């Protein structure tokens with residue numbers, strides 16, 4: 117087993133890896149930029165190496181500096197986390213060449229699965245259902261128009277060079293096709309520097325369902341059930357849950373089998389996620405493979421009881437998986453809410469600044485993968501994720517209510533967060549009913565606005581309350597000794 121592992125990342129995911137390494141008795145090396153001098157992952161790692169300037173290209177994206185830090189500290193393995201270099205085949209390859217163990221798939225697998233056309237070819241060979249359409253990109257709108265006729269309207273125009281919805285156009289009739297091609301291609305060119313586009317059959321009201329995969333170096337490939345990730349805002353996941361309310365046991369088995377087949381076809385090793393789109397008629401289609409540990413991995417850990425970071429490290433060390441598919445049973449329901457420093461009053465723009473006060477939710481079935489502390493300053497240079505709040509309970513209903521209570525107990529003063537938005541989404545009838553399609557936010561929360569009370573008074577009230585009554589308050593309005601709730605204080609606090 118490795119004696120020392122370097123985490124080539126920051127924030128909550130760096131802390132997540134440090135936590136499991138500590139449990140496995142592995143020494144940890146953190147890397148950090150000038151802006152992260154006071155970050156928690158630097159404080160918690162056994163060693164820390166400053167990479168210098170805060171720009172990602174000069175720090176967390178700088179392959180030479182990161183490999184140099186691993187060399188200098190004698191780390192045998194490197195965990196990339198998510199984002200930054202996590203799916204960078206060149207980084208994985210350079211680790212391999214330098215004799216460092218990259219905790220993830222082989223670089224050739226990352227490279228192949230990162231190429232949409234190559235990945236699609238691999239899946240077709242592996243018998244995994246792919247979305248009907250043409251992958252080879254085509255510049256000539258007339259050729260594309262003929263192809264659209266063959267596929268059948270509605271069709272979706274997609275950018276070959278990137279994802280995340282940029283350059284996507286739904287076309288429902290031949291008349292609007294040419295114009296849509298031109299605008300999709302120009303958006304793709306400005307977003308990715310490459311205007312190449314391709315066509316797919318448009319799937320109405322799809323759900324984004326992804327399956328967690330574990331594959332060891334001995335040929336064992338298993339899935340650890342699904343995650344429902346359809347609740348997205350501008351192609352950014354905000355709430356994830358497992359199990360999906362949309363999957364019957366039969367559909368779950370079929371999709372799980374397809375996910376394992378996808379991983380095998382790709383020669384996959386380590387942890388990965390196979391993404392599918394599930395359409396209204398219950399047909400599912402391969403979307404892509406994420407060759408990294410995902411942000412939302414904790415909900416899978418909660419229902420299966422398996423530490424995915426530990427499995428990644430064990431596999432990277434060449435150890436065989438110690439369980440088979442039959443051992444994987446999901447127990448209960450889990451939900452994750454991502455807590456970003458974003459201003460819900462102002463288009464969810466980043467809201468960096470100093471965290472004046474944090475009070476984390478607690479209790480049975482509550483996990484908070486948190487990267488901040490009172491007094492910490494959220495830097496402007498990086499993704500503003502502060503923490504991920506996860507709840508686990510016996511049923512979906514209980515899990516939702518536990519999450520709503522935990523969100524209301526979660527006080528972060530000094531920066532704004534989407535907590536009030538998340539409470540409203542989880543409290544909505546549509547969410548409760550499981551109508552969690554990819555257009556959920558646009559449909560139900562397109563024009564959402566919080567009351568200012570929601571945002572500031574809760575935290576402020578809590579601090580005022582604490583400061584005013586040094587002793588633990590029996591907060592006003594809870595004469596019956598109910599647990600403290602900042603919302604109750606709200607009732608007595610007039611901003």
Ligand code: MV4
Nearest residue numbers: 247272279280281316317318319322324348554
């Ligand atoms: C689709 C689709 C419908 N039909 N492909 C959005 C970005 C990338 N994740 C793929 N996306 C979609 N591809 C076909 N053929 C609908 C979406 C989509 C979507 C997918 C998953 C999660 C959220 C989404 C939001 C809008 C559109």
